[in-house]
Amino acid sequence: MKSEDYAQGDAFQAEKRTIFSAEWLPLCAEAQVARPGDFLSATVGGWSVVAVRDKARELRVLRNACRHQNMPVIGTPSGNCESLRCRFHGWTYDLAGKFISAPPPVAPANPKADLDLQSLPTAREAGLLFFAMGALAAPPKLGELPAYGGTLSTDMACNWKVAVEHLLGEGREGSADFSWHWPLTALRRAGSLAIVEQIVPQTFLRTRLLTHVFGGAADEHKHAAGTIKHVCERLQADRAQGVMPERGGSLLAAFQRRLPSH
Numbered sequence: 001m002k003s004e005d006y007a008q009g010d011a012f013q014a015e016k017r018t019i020f021s022a023e024w025l026p027l028c029a030e031a032q033v034a035r036p037g038d039f040l041s042a043t044v045g046g047w048s049v050v051a052v053r054d055k056a057r058e059l060r061v062l063r064n065a066c067r068h069q070n071m072p073v074i075g076t077p078s079g080n081c082e083s084l085r086c087r088f089h090g091w092t093y094d095l096a097g098k099f100i101s102a103p104p105p106v107a108p109a110n111p112k113a114d115l116d117l118q119s120l121p122t123a124r125e126a127g128l129l130f131f132a133m134g135a136l137a138a139p140p141k142l143g144e145l146p147a148y149g150g151t152l153s154t155d156m157a158c159n160w161k162v163a164v165e166h167l168l169g170e171g172r173e174g175s176a177d178f179s180w181h182w183p184l185t186a187l188r189r190a191g192s193l194a195i196v197e198q199i200v201p202q203t204f205l206r207t208r209l210l211t212h213v214f215g216g217a218a219d220e221h222k223h224a225a226g227t228i229k230h231v232c233e234r235l236q237a238d239r240a241q242g243v244m245p246e247r248g249g250s251l252l253a254a255f256q257r258r259l260p261s262h
């Protein structure tokens with residue numbers, strides 16, 4: 001890997017095509033969208049998507065791309081709603097993404113055409129919701145986890161690969177309590193506690209870390225999440241200076257082998 005691979009949009013676009021379009025991607029904990037009408041929107045690997053639970057409690061992941069002019073329908077990270085109304089010109093969809101109506105000045109030329117939001121393949125695993133941009137085989141298996149305790153969200157000014165490389169760093173090698181699930185999910189177990197660290201690549205220099213805590217309270221992990229942010233932002237500055245990750249163990253090597261050569 002080169003310094004530019006951590007700091008340029010071209011590399012991120014290549015990863016969007018080769019990784020984020022072709023793998024199961026974690027979106028959130030199912031409990032984050034627990035009630036009918038709950039939604040959670042995110043940009044994951046360059047894809048703008050929204051998880052929505054409908055009145056019958058069915059959970060879907062929809063592309064957050066309006067069928068009018070392809071703009072993001074939902075502009076807030078999470079909330080609860082009766083329907084999905086595009087903030088730009090008011091095209092409205094039900095909680096399953098089905099087109100309902102549009103104001104007369106922007107009405108579709110052919111209201112009988114397929115105007116629904118695109119519904120994506122989803123999978124639930126260990127209390128987490130995954131989605132994919134196309135049909136795929138089974139998602140990663142995380143196994144049984146204790147009861148969900150909450151999620152911390154930490155925004156970091158770094159490339160997603162820096163965050164993954166940090167998570168796969170020293171101390172993880174050979175630990176039976178740690179597992180890595182390509183490309184964006186890590187699971188740590190400590191006694192009755194299980195922590196899923198979910199990497200959300202937003203842009204080539206913005207990454208969100210979601211820390212899902214099972215078997216304990218999320219707030220107790222704020223300090224650890226803050227430390228990860230601090231370290232990752234420092235490592236990003238190193239990459240910008242041309243300092244590449246030191247030769248790591250097999251986990252890190254396996255991760256780097258699967259990256260596209262830009």
Ligand code: FES
Nearest residue numbers: 066068086089091
């Ligand atoms: S882009 Fe959504 S209503 Fe126009």
